[in-house]
Amino acid sequence: MLSRRTLLKASAVMPAALAAPAIGQTRRSISFLTWNIIDQEPLIRGWIASFQRANPGVEVEWLDKKGPELPPFYQTQLAAGTPPDVVNTQGALWLEYAASGALMDMTPRLAAEPEVKNRFNANYLSNWTLQGRNYMLPFYITKTLLFYNKTMFQRAGLSGPPQSFDDILAFAGRMAQGESTGFLTLNFDWLYWPLFAMNGVDLLTPDLRRPAFNTPKAIEVLEKLARASESGAINKISWTGRWVEPNGAFAAGNVGMLHAHSPAYFFVRGQGNWVNGDTLGVAHAPGNFSTPNSHGLGVSRGSRNPDLAWAFVKHVTANEQAGQLATQRRILTGNTQVDQALLASLRSEDPLVHSVLSTQIEHTDKMVGNWPMPQDARVKDAFWPELQSALLGRKSARQALADAERRVGRELSRA
Amino acid sequence: MTPSGSPAHLARRAGTGTGWWGRKRTRQAALILCFLLPSLAIFLLYRVIPLGWNAILSFQSWSPMRPPRWVGFEHYEEMLFYDDIFWTALWNTLIWIGAAPVAIILALGIALLVNSDLKGASVYRTIVFLSYPLMTVAVGIIWRWMYDERGGFINWALRIAGIIDRPLGFLQSFDLAMASVIVTDIWQVIGFYMIILLTGLQQIPQHLYEAARVDGVPRHAVFLYVTLPMLRPSLFLCAVIGLLNSFTSFDLVYVMTNGGPGHATELLITYIYKLGFGQTKFDYAAAVTVVQFLLLLALTFLANRLAGGNAGAVEKD
Numbered sequence: 001m002l003s004r005r006t007l008l009k010a011s012a013v014m015p016a017a018l019a020a021p022a023i024g025q026t027r028r029s030i031s032f033l034t035w036n037i038i039d040q041e042p043l044i045r046g047w048i049a050s051f052q053r054a055n056p057g058v059e060v061e062w063l064d065k066k067g068p069e070l071p072p073f074y075q076t077q078l079a080a081g082t083p084p085d086v087v088n089t090q091g092a093l094w095l096e097y098a099a100s101g102a103l104m105d106m107t108p109r110l111a112a113e114p115e116v117k118n119r120f121n122a123n124y125l126s127n128w129t130l131q132g133r134n135y136m137l138p139f140y141i142t143k144t145l146l147f148y149n150k151t152m153f154q155r156a157g158l159s160g161p162p163q164s165f166d167d168i169l170a171f172a173g174r175m176a177q178g179e180s181t182g183f184l185t186l187n188f189d190w191l192y193w194p195l196f197a198m199n200g201v202d203l204l205t206p207d208l209r210r211p212a213f214n215t216p217k218a219i220e221v222l223e224k225l226a227r228a229s230e231s232g233a234i235n236k237i238s239w240t241g242r243w244v245e246p247n248g249a250f251a252a253g254n255v256g257m258l259h260a261h262s263p264a265y266f267f268v269r270g271q272g273n274w275v276n277g278d279t280l281g282v283a284h285a286p287g288n289f290s291t292p293n294s295h296g297l298g299v300s301r302g303s304r305n306p307d308l309a310w311a312f313v314k315h316v317t318a319n320e321q322a323g324q325l326a327t328q329r330r331i332l333t334g335n336t337q338v339d340q341a342l343l344a345s346l347r348s349e350d351p352l353v354h355s356v357l358s359t360q361i362e363h364t365d366k367m368v369g370n371w372p373m374p375q376d377a378r379v380k381d382a383f384w385p386e387l388q389s390a391l392l393g394r395k396s397a398r399q400a401l402a403d404a405e406r407r408v409g410r411e412l413s414r415a
Numbered sequence: 416m417t418p419s420g421s422p423a424h425l426a427r428r429a430g431t432g433t434g435w436w437g438r439k440r441t442r443q444a445a446l447i448l449c450f451l452l453p454s455l456a457i458f459l460l461y462r463v464i465p466l467g468w469n470a471i472l473s474f475q476s477w478s479p480m481r482p483p484r485w486v487g488f489e490h491y492e493e494m495l496f497y498d499d500i501f502w503t504a505l506w507n508t509l510i511w512i513g514a515a516p517v518a519i520i521l522a523l524g525i526a527l528l529v530n531s532d533l534k535g536a537s538v539y540r541t542i543v544f545l546s547y548p549l550m551t552v553a554v555g556i557i558w559r560w561m562y563d564e565r566g567g568f569i570n571w572a573l574r575i576a577g578i579i580d581r582p583l584g585f586l587q588s589f590d591l592a593m594a595s596v597i598v599t600d601i602w603q604v605i606g607f608y609m610i611i612l613l614t615g616l617q618q619i620p621q622h623l624y625e626a627a628r629v630d631g632v633p634r635h636a637v638f639l640y641v642t643l644p645m646l647r648p649s650l651f652l653c654a655v656i657g658l659l660n661s662f663t664s665f666d667l668v669y670v671m672t673n674g675g676p677g678h679a680t681e682l683l684i685t686y687i688y689k690l691g692f693g694q695t696k697f698d699y700a701a702a703v704t705v706v707q708f709l710l711l712l713a714l715t716f717l718a719n720r721l722a723g724g725n726a727g728a729v730e731k732d
Contacts, residue, residue: 367451388676388677
């Protein structure tokens with residue numbers, strides 16, 4: 001029979017005994033949250049294994065979430081005070097996390113280890129910079145380009161890709177007949193912004209504090225886009241679809257041009273049996289403007305093992321691991337050496353993929369739609385529905401831009 | 416003085432046992448409490464506390480990444496006076512609620528048909544009900560294809576029938592999108608309503624109909640004065656389910672239109688999700704949630720009153 005004293009002693013010791021393994025675990029374990037790349041499981045398990053070999057006794061927990069699930073998951077983990085140590089985000093999602101202190105500032109570490117910083121394409125790396133501080137490293141990179149259906153171009157008497165915004169509309173108009181339309185663009189995450197940038201329209205003032213888009217030129221551009229959408233020159237899916245619909249429509253073979261980022265190529269090739277080097281053209285959008293939509297790797301500031309997490313990020317983005325990802329997924333990683341090697345091998349192996357991916361590292365100084373503003377998501381949600389209203393004929397361009405200006409201004413004033 | 420419902424009072428009335436624990440009623444009450452405790456704890460943890468915390472959050476400036484700050488009615492002011500998307504979403508939610516009676520009326524018609532001597536009634540019943548167990552996300556995707564402007568079945572059928580000469584962008588049109596999503600919602604839920612109403616119809620005592628027939632009551636009067644009053648509990652159940660469904664129809668809208676085009680199909684529930692997880696405005700989303708909750712409470716109260724004020728009460732022999 002237990003005496004009261006023994007019971008009390010046991011009660012006092014029990015929590016410590018229970019907590020001991022947890023403490024031990026937090027010392028030598030990290031978690032890695034990725035964005036919908038469960039198909040790369042063997043590769044990632046391999047990275048973890050090699051990391052563990054280099055760091056004996058370390059545990060790495062890998063979590064993968066689909067795109068729509070990752071932000072809520074990460075936010076709830078932040079709220080609970082247990083964020084994953086290493087996080088992979090897409091597009092501009094990282095901005096708010098960085099601005100509110102959820103991500104570790106990598107600037108001092110990059111300064112201390114210039115060889116890590118020098119791995120990357122500087123223009124891509126700068127996409128993860130907020131107020132001069134770097135919060136993420138490139139995991140894999142994409143930006144928009146222009147795909148065109150050469151058969152439809154030939155049929156319409158067009159010899160090459162458009163060189164200006166007006167060319168896009170004129171070419172699209174010539175190809176729009178019956179079920180065929182001339183132009184499609186992806187619209188999420190500002191991917192349509194090159195259409196405005198090539199007309200000299202700015203979204204915000206240089207200090208990013210006020211809207212700058214409500215100008216006569218922007219009204220003119222929007223009116224032209226709306227008219228082209230109404231006539232069928234521009235496929236309306238441009239303004240209503242997200243990923244599957246626009247890419248699927250282009251893959252069907254009756255849309256002249258697709259303005260999308262490079263991963264769209266693999267979708268289109270998978271769905272469209274007409275796609276080959278003779279039928280699919282690849283070009284930069286007029287003015288060489290593009291919008292990046294890359295994936296980065298960051299370390300949560302709440303990480304209990306920031307050094308280990310940083311080591312893991314370096315490991316994953318190092319030549320060997322990045323090279324495996326590039327080869328297996330046929331994607332660029334932002335690691336200059338790795339990307340050059342991939343492109344060199346693709347030149348003879350798959351010239352079409354080579355030409356698609358080549359665009360991704362060209363004119364990287366002309367990337368637009370990547371404003372480093374913490375309230376990017378809010379501004380996007382304030383701007384896009386108004387633009388959509390004009391593009392689909394619900395509002396006049398003038399009214400839509402005025403309404404958008406009011407909404408965007410309100411979001412910016414709250415910062 | 417001891418309150419009339421207190422354990423001591425009950426025990427005195429029972430007049431059993433000696434001492435506190437010895438009283439039979441007290442032991443019974445403790446036993447009942449023990450059985451209820453797990454459910455109550457879960458209810459408290461997952462319903463009451465989040466609800467309370469949500470209400471507090473709506474008066475704070477908060478995000479997972481910064482400490483809370485009290486802002487009073489700021490979010491409510493923003494919502495009521497400056498946020499036209501909130502009003503659009505509220506209006507759309509009310510339209511969605513308004514669609515529930517349409518679905519119930521249609522389900523009642525079908526229930527009456529399959530309850531009659533119609534040949535193959537059980538087959539029709541099964542066919543109509545089949546839509547309900549389908550996963551809402553799958554329903555959304557299927558209907559999105561059916562509505563497709565270029566290759567969709569509905570456009571194809573309308574063109575074959577000569578009703579339209581150009582394909583309609585059902586889900587891309589500001590005018591058609593809401594109606595299109597509502598049609599899908601009705602299609603999915605109608606089978607469920609039909610089963611509830613059919614069960615209600617089959618529980619109506621036949622002697623009431625026989626008496627009406629003997630008295631020569633016209634068929635429409637039998638429907639109005641016998642069928643409908645006897646169906647009131649089933650109709651109320653459908654109405655409450657429809658009401659709740661209106662406030663939680665997230666998946667269908669999310670999959671079919673994501674609230675667009677513009678905010679043409681935005682419901683309060685989709686707007687709350689976007690505010691919270693798209694824009695990280697959990698505090699503001701909490702304020703919209705409070706409004707949605709109050710609206711739901713008011714409508715449920717109204718429905719209860721319309722149903723006679725004792726809906727949900729347990730009948731005692």
